[in-house]
Amino acid sequence: MIHTKLGLAAAFAVAAAFSTAAQAQTQITWWHSMGGANGKKLEEIVDKFNKSQSDYKVVPINKGTYSESMTAAIAAFRAGQQPDILQVFEVGTGTFMAAKQAIYPVQQLMKDEGEKFDPSDYLPTVTGYYQTGGGELLSFPFNSSTPILYYNKDAFKKAGLDPSQPPKTWSELADDAQKIVTSGAAKCGLTTTWPSWINVENLSAWNNTPLATEQNGMAGVDAKFVFADKGLIPRHWANLVKWQKSGVYQYRGRASDAGPSFTSGDCAMELESSAGRAAILQTSKFDVGFGMMPYYKDVQGAPQNSIIGGASLWVLRGKPDDHYKGIAKFFSFLSKPEIQAEWHQFTGYLPITKAAYELSKKQGYYEKNPGAEIAIKEINLNAPKDYTKGLRFGNFVQIRQMFEEQLEAALGGKKSAEQAAKDAQETGNKMLREFQAQQQ
Structure with missing residues (x-):
């Protein structure tokens, strides 16, 4: 009987020890998308x-x-129920930069917690998007991508085109798309996902054209949109309207809604995020080809370099000190070359560190997976200029939606492409001034 009691006592002691250990483990919440x-x-x-x-x-x-x-994180912060880490897409950067009291700059966090962290270890075209004018990295780069061209090699063959030669310019793409549609190889030549990111933001950077003043907003909140004045966006939107009438181009919705139009074989080409690679290869029943984004041959300096999309991880204030030590250690873990290479190779997102890129090359990943290196070549094609490093605008989540509404109005015949671009610029500038006023 005594032995039984001792056995129960020992069991309870062990259980209590496990319970204490579990309680001692600091839980860190990460909201993602x-x-x-x-x-x-x-x-x-x-x-x-x-x-x-x-x-x-x-x-x-x-x-x-x-x-x-x-939106949920902003509401949660006001209620004191914010997560420790929040994944924020690149167009939310300007808004979070302005919320200085709510964020813990990642570079400062890593320094405070004694974790090794050197921003120069990361691809400059990635870190530049999330740095202050003084070079301080505010958020942790995690999933960065850039648009590339995906094309149906089988459709190219049926149309009498060389499946190993994707079009390089918009003129070549329009010609190839017309041959594909005319031959019956596909109903639609080209579709695009993420309309503003591809047909406004990256179109401008790739074609060496400013989208706005103040280094596309990177240098200050008093930036002003100038894309309608530059002429590239009105020209491109007008081409999309013209091409849609003949089937060369088909608009299939916002975000990634156009994806199934390509993977089903309905559209022979698609401009989509490099991060769409895994899903496209898994769902397409044809031989997929990869190419760089097309550019306008007569635009001086084109092609220049593409800009990233995707998201970074922001650390929010208001948590106990032990949480921040854990977050810093987690970020160090995410920075490991083998972890970054694994994420990059599986998803198609860029390897955010130079070491992960070198490791992927050493592993022979790019030789075994044709087209996987295109996104990296695009962002590094030329040294970025002040207006091709990225963009940073307050209220840009709403502004981007408005840009897409204006493009849809042009494609729907409600207004000319030129008028749509002009209206997008004027409305966008009003929204920028509203944000600027809120910061004063």
Whole structure:
């Protein structure tokens, strides 16, 4: 009987020890917007970190789209219920930069917690998007991508085109698309996802044309849109309107809604994020080709360099000190070359560190996977200029939606492309001034 009591006492002691250990583990919440295969890979990487140590547990929570998670986080912060880490898409950078009291700059965090962190280890075209004018990195680069051209090699063959030669210029693309449609190889020549990111933002950078003053907003909140005055956007939108009438181009919605039009074989070409690679290869029943974005041959300096999309991780204030030590260690884990290479190779997002890029090359990844290096070549094609490093505008989530509304109005015949671009510029500048006024 005594032995039984001692056995129970020992058992309770062990259980209490495990309970204490569990309670001692600091839980870090991460709100993100990664779904599907990429979301599963994210959870897999988080699980690796959690198993690599016992002091911290990162809990990833999908909060819907980027816009939804950003809105939810702002509301949660006001209620004192904010997550530790928030994944914010690149167009939300300007808004979060202005919320100085709510964010813990990542470069300062890593320094405060004694974690090795050198921004120069990261691709400059990535870090430049999330740095202050003085060079301080405010958020942690995580998933960065850039648009590339995907094309249906089978459709190219049926149309009598060389499947190893994707079009390089917009003129070549229009000619190829017309041959494809005329031959019946596909109903639609080209479609585009993420309308503003591709047909406004990257179109401008790739074609060496400023979108706005103040280094596309990177140098100050008093930036002013000038794209309608420069002429490139009105010209391109007018071409899209013209091409849509003959089937050369077909608008199939916002965000990634146009994706199925390509993978089903309905459209022979698609401008889509490099991060769409995994899903496209998994769902397409034809031989997929890859190419750089087309450019306008007569525009001086084109092609220049593309700019990134995707998101970075922002650390929010208002949490206990031990949380920040855990966040810093988690970011160090995410920066490991083998982790970054794994994320890059699976998803198609850029390898955000130079070491991850070199490791991927050493592993023979690009030789085994044709087209996987195109996005890296695009952002590094030429040294970025002040207006091709990226863009940073307050209220840009709403402004981008407005840009897409104006493009849709032109494609729907409600107004000319020239008028739509002019209206987009004027309305965008009003929205920029509203944001600027809020900062004073």
